[in-house]
Amino acid sequence: MALLEHGARRRLRRDRAVRLFFFAVALASTGTLGAIVLFLFREGLPIFEKVSVKDFLFGLYWYPTDDPADFGIFPLIVASVAVTGVSACLSIPLGLFTALYLAEVASPRLRRWFKPIVELMASLPSVVIGFFGMVIVAPFLQELLDIPTGLNLFNASLMLAFMSVPTICSISEDAIYSVPRELKEASLALGATRWETIRRVLLPASLSGITTAVILGMARAIGETMVVLMVAGGAAMVPRSLFDPVRPMPASIAAEMAEAPFRGDHYHALFATGIVLFLFTLLFNLAADQISHRYKQVGAATL
Numbered sequence: 001m002a003l004l005e006h007g008a009r010r011r012l013r014r015d016r017a018v019r020l021f022f023f024a025v026a027l028a029s030t031g032t033l034g035a036i037v038l039f040l041f042r043e044g045l046p047i048f049e050k051v052s053v054k055d056f057l058f059g060l061y062w063y064p065t066d067d068p069a070d071f072g073i074f075p076l077i078v079a080s081v082a083v084t085g086v087s088a089c090l091s092i093p094l095g096l097f098t099a100l101y102l103a104e105v106a107s108p109r110l111r112r113w114f115k116p117i118v119e120l121m122a123s124l125p126s127v128v129i130g131f132f133g134m135v136i137v138a139p140f141l142q143e144l145l146d147i148p149t150g151l152n153l154f155n156a157s158l159m160l161a162f163m164s165v166p167t168i169c170s171i172s173e174d175a176i177y178s179v180p181r182e183l184k185e186a187s188l189a190l191g192a193t194r195w196e197t198i199r200r201v202l203l204p205a206s207l208s209g210i211t212t213a214v215i216l217g218m219a220r221a222i223g224e225t226m227v228v229l230m231v232a233g234g235a236a237m238v239p240r241s242l243f244d245p246v247r248p249m250p251a252s253i254a255a256e257m258a259e260a261p262f263r264g265d266h267y268h269a270l271f272a273t274g275i276v277l278f279l280f281t282l283l284f285n286l287a288a289d290q291i292s293h294r295y296k297q298v299g300a301a302t303l
Helices: 002-049 053-058 074-105 108-122 126-145 153-177 181-189 194-205 207-222 226-231 249-256 265-302
Strands: none
Touching: 002 053, 002 265, 053 074, 053 265, 074 108, 074 153, 074 194, 074 207, 074 249, 074 265, 108 153, 126 153, 126 226, 153 207, 153 226, 181 194, 194 207, 207 265, 226 249, 249 265
């Protein structure tokens, strides 16, 4: 009896130690994130002593080195939204249709070869994709469309879509492939066509996984720095067409931070731009989480 009680106490102490370990790891992660956010706000908020929030967010001119300086980031915000939106329009259909092909149309042999290639594409460094867009795609677009420069909004969106498609495709394919085979066979047995089975059974059953794939793919595109720095054109102006050069917020921060005087107005303005980018991505993730939760309920109700 005493041995049993001693063993139970040892297991209890071990379980408590394991819980404390994982709590410490989680606390370290959240603490580090909190420290980064506090540092970001501490360095960015002082700019609003020199310029109002309205002028900062909706000002049309970004000339931080002029005298007096202009700190209007509206063109940067529009560029970030436009690049992300256009890349989403390109990457989501392409990634989803590729996932449907791999899961439902491709032969097992082709799927075994093609799936690792897609996952390998997801691991390509962003600087390589940016270099490809700058050296290959930009001259091609400039010559094909007879435009002043190939470094523009469309090129940046195309490269971001190229980065997002493998993530969307891989995770969506896993979600579709993991739908129980019995559901598909039951639908076909009732006389549904393959397309009707995909549309009414497979997609509703895998909506949660697909929306997660879209969230992860677009999250990579929203905060991407190197690609937009290399191929977006670097012009801090509101775009009037898909082929105008732009400067999204991450590109502006990366391009100018090394030249900004420490703790100067330009320095604080760049950190304030980082705050706006942080809030932008936070709102995107919250909205995407709500959409994912709603689609999960819709998929369950449909089934």
